[in-house]
Amino acid sequence: MNIHEYQTKELLRSYGVPVPNGRVAHNVENAATVAEDIGGERWVVKAQIHAGGRGKGGGVKVANSIDEVRRYTDAMIGTHLVTPQTGPEGRLVQRVLVEQASNIEKEFYLGMVIDRASQRVTVIASASGGMNIEEVAKKTPEKVIREQVDPAVGLMSFQCRKIAAKIGLHGKQINAASKMMLALYRCFRDKDALLVEVNPLAEIDGGELIALDAKMSFDGNALYRHSDIIELRDFDEEDPKEVEATGHGLNYIALDGNVGCIVNGAGLAMATMDVISFHGGKPANFLDVGGGASPEKVGNAFRIVLADPNVKVILVNIFAGINRCDWIAEGLVQAMRDQRIEVPIVVRLAGTNVELGGQILEQSGFPFIMAENLDDAAIRIMATLEAFS
């Protein structure tokens, strides 16, 4: 689960991480008040959406007067901001962060993530921060410092000093950077984060270090023990169909093809998409109905898949382990009755109660196209697409 920059900064501030003085604003007057409260002569107005690359899309502006703060806020709120990460339709800006502007002397990168390879929290740091950090990592990997955290003792001060020295900090900055890293780690650990990223970590006038931009992402499986983090969730930033699917216990991701897919298990769902692609088709979605799929769940899966107008044919591929083919079949028949489905449906059933499932489908009288196995299913999908085009 991702949160907004202003939420991340408020959270980090509560852990003692130095962040710029600033607050969120929901309208023009609000933004002007925030700027006046902060004081100073220059402010930064930052559009609050979850996608990155905001600067490139005009979502980050430096204002030299309260009037400019108003103007920039007015230009951002209510518009769709397009960045390299939003896609062409952009993302609706509903709020801005107004902050005191800083004079940046140098930009560093500092992040923490759970590394699959070491299976530990790993601190990543680099003397070259800013937007080109991935480029730096690719071309000069030696300039990216990595330090693993032993979960038995947590991140230690000496490790932080080592990292700070390696990215070229010195004097008082070493201790300031260490303090910041320890605070970031405490927040990462306490809140079950998957990612915290400070980019850039900026050196501003006088050598002070500050988290100029910050991102955090949290483990969905751990949200049950963090009610404060759940409250930060912004459903407007998520695909409404994916949110609806999650509410029904389904895992759905929209794609741009025309073959709707309803499968159990993430691995088999991916493999089903792969077989369709292998035969020249294009999947319209990834959908995992999970274990214990009730008829209601199957009905919901159909509703979500069919909400996509591009879907011309649906492949239902179920290999029942803890699922049961007869439940799935009942769900299919019920969905046909309730939803008056007109697109052709290819069904492949295997595993627990497969014969019973087949009987239910056959006796229903609906024109299900039955497939023998995975390859046969893809072949029938392609033949059906051809016949209907």
Added chain:
Amino acid sequence: MSVFVHRHSRVIIQGFTGQHATFHAEEAMQHGTRVVGGVTPGKGGQVHLGLPVFDTVHQAVVATDADVAGIFVPPPFAADAIMEALEAGIGVVVVIADGIPVQDMVRVKRYAKDRDAVIIGPNTPGIITPEACKVGIMPSHIYTPGRIGVVSRSGTLNYEAVQQMSKLGMGQSTSVGIGGDPVNGTDFVTVLRAFEADPDTDAVIMIGEIGGQQEVDAARWARDNMRKPVVGFIAGVSAPPGRRMGHAGAIISGAADTANAKMDTMEALGVHVVRNPALIGETAHRVFS
């Protein structure tokens, strides 16, 4: 022999009296598994499915000599249950739960370091040595005894591969689901090493997914250490590029964790790669005979 579990394995079930655990314990016993008891804190002294229930794993091990634990407790309690099993000296811990917080697993892995135990999962259908020992939730009727080892991250894709094998008359020595979580108990290399050492396994089918590098690491290990042939598949060729937040993920994993990139590397390292998941069984049949 088979790997990790066999007909002499003495299995206890943690979370024994729960609905799912009860159902799958019965299934396992019908499949020939020696379930010797179970643990449900607060229900020690009761009898369930004709077997003793204990309050702690330690009591269960002392009383039954159990060496394998199947953990059926809900995700929030799973990390504690795994560590309890490790501390009690259980050698093979199978974790079915899907949805364990990843930092819990980071701590579990640290706790398991230097302990001579194998953790299978989490987020796995489990492990099965056909007609000898099943610890998990897979449909046991699709598995048949044989001489091919199967190891996979996905559960249902494991079933798919096994059914394709069975139709061609190929049985399994052991099928291991290592689970789909980013931090898991046992990686592909550990399972390949066990299969290579197992006299009852002639060849291995390895089924991976996009994300991470462990299939590639396993292929490299196989090239340097294995004499038995390996057939491999990676699911997710058609998966959209992950919607990453920030740069850290890309920095840490590099660019080479797409399905095609991994299959290309595995092929170069000598794995017999299948590009069409409908042909896993057929390819294995061709390569292994």
